[in-house]
Amino acid sequence: MTDDLEEIRRKRLAQIQQQQAAQQQMGSGDMQAAMQQEQMQAEMEAKKQALMRQILTPEARERLTNLRMSRKELVEQLENQLIMLAQSGRLQTMIDDEKLKQLLVQMQPKKRETTIKRM
Helix, strand or coil: CCHHHHHHHHHHHHHHHHHHHHHHHHHHHHHHHHHHHHHHHHHHHHHHHHHHHHHCCHHHHHHHHHHCCCCHHHHEEEEEHHHHHHHHCCCCEECHHHHHHHHHHHHHHCCCCCHHHHH
Protein backbone atom coordinates (compact mmCIF):
# COMPACT_ATOMS: atom_id res chain seq x y z
CA MET A 1 0.00 0.00 0.00
CA THR A 2 2.84 2.38 0.84
CA ASP A 3 4.62 1.41 -2.37
CA ASP A 4 1.49 2.23 -4.39
CA LEU A 5 1.22 5.61 -2.71
CA GLU A 6 4.90 6.34 -3.41
CA GLU A 7 4.47 5.28 -7.03
CA ILE A 8 1.47 7.62 -7.46
CA ARG A 9 3.43 10.50 -5.89
CA ARG A 10 6.40 9.92 -8.20
CA LYS A 11 4.16 9.79 -11.28
CA ARG A 12 2.35 12.95 -10.23
CA LEU A 13 5.63 14.75 -9.55
CA ALA A 14 6.96 13.71 -12.97
CA GLN A 15 3.74 14.91 -14.60
CA ILE A 16 3.96 18.32 -12.87
CA GLN A 17 7.61 18.70 -13.91
CA GLN A 18 6.74 17.91 -17.53
CA GLN A 19 3.95 20.49 -17.49
CA GLN A 20 6.26 23.14 -16.05
CA ALA A 21 8.93 22.38 -18.64
CA ALA A 22 6.36 22.64 -21.44
CA GLN A 23 5.11 25.97 -20.09
CA GLN A 24 8.63 27.35 -19.90
CA GLN A 25 9.32 26.34 -23.49
CA MET A 26 6.08 27.95 -24.66
CA GLY A 27 6.83 31.06 -22.63
CA SER A 28 10.22 31.52 -24.25
CA GLY A 29 8.67 31.02 -27.69
CA ASP A 30 6.03 33.65 -26.96
CA MET A 31 8.72 36.00 -25.70
CA GLN A 32 10.75 35.54 -28.90
CA ALA A 33 7.67 36.21 -31.04
CA ALA A 34 6.90 39.35 -29.04
CA MET A 35 10.48 40.59 -29.41
CA GLN A 36 10.42 39.94 -33.17
CA GLN A 37 7.14 41.80 -33.50
CA GLU A 38 8.52 44.71 -31.48
CA GLN A 39 11.64 44.80 -33.65
CA MET A 40 9.52 44.83 -36.83
CA GLN A 41 7.45 47.71 -35.46
CA ALA A 42 10.61 49.65 -34.62
CA GLU A 43 11.94 49.10 -38.16
CA MET A 44 8.63 50.25 -39.68
CA GLU A 45 8.67 53.36 -37.49
CA ALA A 46 12.27 54.13 -38.52
CA LYS A 47 11.35 53.81 -42.21
CA LYS A 48 8.31 56.01 -41.67
CA GLN A 49 10.40 58.70 -39.95
CA ALA A 50 13.02 58.59 -42.73
CA LEU A 51 10.31 59.11 -45.33
CA MET A 52 8.78 61.95 -43.33
CA ARG A 53 12.20 63.67 -43.30
CA GLN A 54 12.14 63.53 -47.10
CA ILE A 55 8.57 64.82 -47.37
CA LEU A 56 8.45 67.56 -44.71
CA THR A 57 10.55 70.60 -43.97
CA PRO A 58 12.06 70.81 -40.45
CA GLU A 59 9.41 73.36 -39.37
CA ALA A 60 6.58 71.10 -40.53
CA ARG A 61 8.11 68.08 -38.76
CA GLU A 62 8.37 70.12 -35.58
CA ARG A 63 4.70 71.13 -35.85
CA LEU A 64 3.70 67.47 -36.30
CA THR A 65 5.81 66.46 -33.30
CA ASN A 66 4.12 69.08 -31.13
CA LEU A 67 0.68 68.14 -32.41
CA ARG A 68 1.33 64.44 -31.75
CA MET A 69 1.24 65.11 -28.01
CA SER A 70 -2.40 66.17 -28.11
CA ARG A 71 -3.86 64.63 -31.30
CA LYS A 72 -1.97 61.40 -31.94
CA GLU A 73 -4.68 59.83 -34.15
CA LEU A 74 -4.89 62.89 -36.37
CA VAL A 75 -1.11 63.00 -36.84
CA GLU A 76 -0.95 59.29 -37.68
CA GLN A 77 -3.75 59.68 -40.21
CA LEU A 78 -2.01 62.67 -41.82
CA GLU A 79 1.35 60.87 -41.92
CA ASN A 80 -0.24 57.86 -43.60
CA GLN A 81 -1.86 60.07 -46.23
CA LEU A 82 1.40 61.92 -46.90
CA ILE A 83 3.28 58.64 -47.25
CA MET A 84 0.70 57.32 -49.72
CA LEU A 85 0.91 60.54 -51.74
CA ALA A 86 4.71 60.41 -51.77
CA GLN A 87 4.79 56.75 -52.80
CA SER A 88 2.32 57.36 -55.61
CA GLY A 89 4.44 60.27 -56.87
CA ARG A 90 1.78 62.92 -56.34
CA LEU A 91 3.99 65.08 -54.10
CA GLN A 92 6.17 67.28 -56.26
CA THR A 93 7.78 69.42 -53.55
CA MET A 94 8.47 69.20 -49.85
CA ILE A 95 5.60 70.20 -47.60
CA ASP A 96 6.39 73.30 -45.60
CA ASP A 97 4.72 74.58 -42.46
CA GLU A 98 2.06 76.61 -44.31
CA LYS A 99 0.99 73.68 -46.51
CA LEU A 100 0.88 71.47 -43.43
CA LYS A 101 -1.39 73.97 -41.67
CA GLN A 102 -3.73 73.94 -44.68
CA LEU A 103 -3.82 70.13 -44.68
CA LEU A 104 -4.58 70.08 -40.96
CA VAL A 105 -7.45 72.55 -41.40
CA GLN A 106 -8.87 70.39 -44.19
CA MET A 107 -8.66 67.29 -42.01
CA GLN A 108 -10.45 68.89 -39.08
CA PRO A 109 -14.11 67.92 -38.89
CA LYS A 110 -16.46 70.77 -39.61
CA LYS A 111 -17.70 72.34 -36.43
CA ARG A 112 -21.35 73.11 -36.12
CA GLU A 113 -22.22 76.30 -34.46
CA THR A 114 -25.00 76.01 -31.96
CA THR A 115 -27.13 79.02 -31.23
CA ILE A 116 -29.79 79.28 -28.60
CA LYS A 117 -32.70 81.57 -29.29
CA ARG A 118 -34.76 82.80 -26.41
CA MET A 119 -38.34 83.62 -26.98
